[in-house]
Amino acid sequence: LTQERYPVRRLPFAQVSEDDLAALERIVPGRVITDPEELEAPNVDWLRTVRGSSKVLLRPRTSQEVAHILRYCHERNLAVSPQGGNTGMVGGSVPVFDEIILSTTLMNQVMSFHDVSGVLVCQAGCILEELGRYVEERGFLMPLDLGAKGSCHIGGNVATNAGGLRFLRYGSLRGTVLGLEVVLADGTILNCLTSLRKDNTGYDLKQLFIGSEGTLGVITAVSILCPPKPSAVNVAFLGCPGFAEVLQTFSTCRQKLGEILSAFEFMDAECMKLVELHLRLASPVRESPFYVLIETSGSGAGHDAEKLSAFLEQVLGSGLVTDGTLATDQRRIKMLWALRERITEALSRDGYVYKYDLSLPVERLYDLVLDLRTRLGPRAKHVVGYGHLGDGNLHLNVTAEAFNASLLGALEPYVYEWTARQRGSVSAEHGLGFKKRDVLCYSKPPEALQLMQQLKALLDPKGILNPYKTLPTRA
Ligand code: FAD
Ligand code: MLT
Ligand code: ZN
Missing domain, CATH: 3.30.465.10 (Uridine Diphospho-n-acetylenolpyruvylglucosamine Reductase; domain 3)
Known part of the structure; x- marks a missing residue:
């Protein structure tokens, strides 16, 4: 899977020997995992797009154990791939070849x-x-x-x-x-x-x-x-007739809600369709081209409700919003958030997902989605846009029945070049990991890349920590 989709060659690290296993067993007794069945899940990423072939996973409990492991691996020139919950979106958390997986699962105090x-x-x-x-x-x-x-x-x-x-x-x-x-x-x-x-x-x-x-x-x-827990939380889920109206709703929201605004998320109609289809979640508002989720968090329920109703009156009265629903109790708040939070899951059930996580000027946030729908035509199953609009962060996702190299060719480098022209970022929040490391140059100058390489060489001269990740193949 990995080598076929993302060509890469194994670097000359040592291979784990029986002696290594015995030494590691002395460092983390009973927590050296070599059972192939147990190693299956940690070798595959959440999106199921990359797969490693590690034969060893370690579960340290303390920093001292991690230090012993790394000292040993450094000496022996063994590569290590650190892993947390393995929910990363860019293939960074799984080995590419046979790197030792260092899991933090038991470091949970x-x-x-x-x-x-x-x-x-x-x-x-x-x-x-x-x-x-x-x-x-x-x-x-x-x-x-x-x-x-x-x-x-x-x-x-x-x-x-x-x-x-x-x-x-x-x-x-x-x-x-x-x-x-x-x-x-x-x-x-x-x-x-x-x-x-x-x-x-x-x-x-x-x-x-x-x-x-x-x-x-x-x-x-x-x-x-950690900030204090706000005592008053409200969530509004609204339908907007167009992206221009989404932007105006955002501006109105910032003016009218001011300091109590705590989230402004958006999703398009395609996302809602997928959430309904694959997760059986029902839309709480009339069908619309766009939906926004607005959260307020404050310390005075009366004050916040007053502000929110003035805001809603304005956006509904002016036609920026055509339908909406409001939640103040925990259960309904969770339900509304699920529609937005679970888009990732719905997409992964739709087929192979080409995932882009872009920072763009907010006015142009949705242009690329429309452009790609035309460009890709029936080759794509779905082209969707959602994300953290309040942060200028678009999640552009394209699905297909299965991985398809020609579709990838139509998407890349097109998406990255488009983003670079807007002086955007090709990774707003997911990082580069294994899958995006070669596109760093679209968002950073060569001098920055060189300094990154130098820092890597200084901190990890043998390159044993998460090799093949973050930094490009050739700088
Ligand atoms: P992993 O996936 O295990 O690892 C991620 C990277 O960190 C890898 O490169 C790994 O080597 C490294 N790493 C892990 N632990 C350590 C450690 N202790 N020391 C050094 N390196 C380590 N991301 C967002 O930014 N915003 C979102 O809204 C968001 N929503 C998500 C929703 C879903 C449903 C999913 C599946 C993912 C989402 N993500 C989101 C992706 C996000 O990167 C991860 O969910 C999360 O931050 C990764 O944590 P993890 O413990 O799973 O790390
Ligand atoms: C999100 O905002 O839902 C996450 O970043 C995950 C994704 O991009 O699908
Ligand atoms: Zn996100």
């Missing part, structure tokens, strides 16, 4: 939580949804949320610099992550696990590892700032 500052310190393998429950019981909220919350690990989120559904309100992990503990390729433990809001003592090293996709170090623990 909360280390501390401070209920005045809201600073949570935990191991990298904690599942995002479980952390959410933990901090919510204490009156706080995780600053990020995404559809994969039930399986993704906080370490994986940090390693991909995941954006998600709360980005509009709480910003990037680059701001909310206060500190990290990272094990470097040679086994050195870098403890920058501070809980300080402000710390200008030299270079901010943690930023190097946020979004580095396992290529510069293994994140073993995370210190993250």
Whole structure:
């Protein structure tokens, strides 16, 4: 699968021997997995588009164990692929050949939580949804949320610099992550696990590892700032007659809702069709060309409701919105969010998915979807657009019955060239991983690429950490 779709040659790393297995067994006793059946799932990515052939998976529990593993692998020149919840969208979390899979599954302990500052310190393998429950019981909220919350690990989120559904309100992990503990390729433990809001003592090293996709170090623990849990949350799900109206609704929303706006997501009619068809979820509003999901989060239910109704009155009165529904209770809020969050799942049931995650000027966000529908014609099963409109982030997805090289040829480099012409980003939030590493040049100048290569060589001189990922084949 991998080599056929994405041509690549194995680099001259050592192969795992019986002696290696015995040495690793001494480091993580009983947690060296070699059973082919157990290795099946961690060798395949969530989208089922890439497959590795690793024969060994390790499940350390502590940072010291990770350090021992990496020291050993570094010495022996064995390649390692770090893996969290394996929900990544760019093939970064699975081995390409026989790299050892280093799983954070058992590194799932909360280390501390401070209920005045809201600073949570935990191991990298904690599942995002479980952390959410933990901090919510204490009156706080995780600053990020995404559809994969039930399986993704906080370490994986940090390693991909995941954006998600709360980005509009709480910003990037680059701001909310206060500190990290990272094990470097040679086994050195870098403890920058501070809980300080402000710390200008030299270079901010943690930023190097946020979004580095396992290529510069293994994140073993995370210190993250959690905001207070808002006491009033409302979700409006609205139908819009065109994309121009979606944009005007967004502008109106920012003016009228101001500081209580916490999410502005959009999806087109094709997405709704797929969600209805594959997941049997029903649209809560009349059929429309576009749908937007608007969330408000605040501290005064009365105040927020007043603002929201003034906003709704305006958008409905002016025809920007043709139908809508409002939820204030947990159950209905979840139901409305599911329509947006589960698009990824609906798409994956539709066939092979060509997935693009682009940052674009918001006014031009939907142009490419329309353009591609014409360009691809009946060759594509569906061409859909959805995403984090409030962040200028389009998810453009094309489905087909099966992988088809000629369809890929019609999509690439066309999509990347189009995006580069808008000075957009070819990866807004999913990273580059294995599948997108060769398109980095559409969004970064050669000088930036060269510096990235130099940093990689400095931190991982033997290149054992997640080889074949993030950086292009040839710089
Ligand atoms: P994995 O998939 O296991 O790994 C991802 C990358 O990080 C790999 O390169 C891996 O090697 C590396 N890595 C993992 N753990 C570590 C570690 N401890 N140290 C160093 N490197 C590590 N992304 C968004 O940005 N926004 C979304 O809204 C969003 N929604 C999603 C919805 C669904 C249904 C799915 C399936 C995915 C979604 N994603 C989204 C993709 C997103 O990248 C992941 O869900 C998440 O951030 C990855 O976490 P993970 O633990 O699964 O990491
Ligand atoms: C989302 O916003 O739903 C995710 O980033 C996943 C996807 O792009 O499908
Ligand atoms: Zn997304």
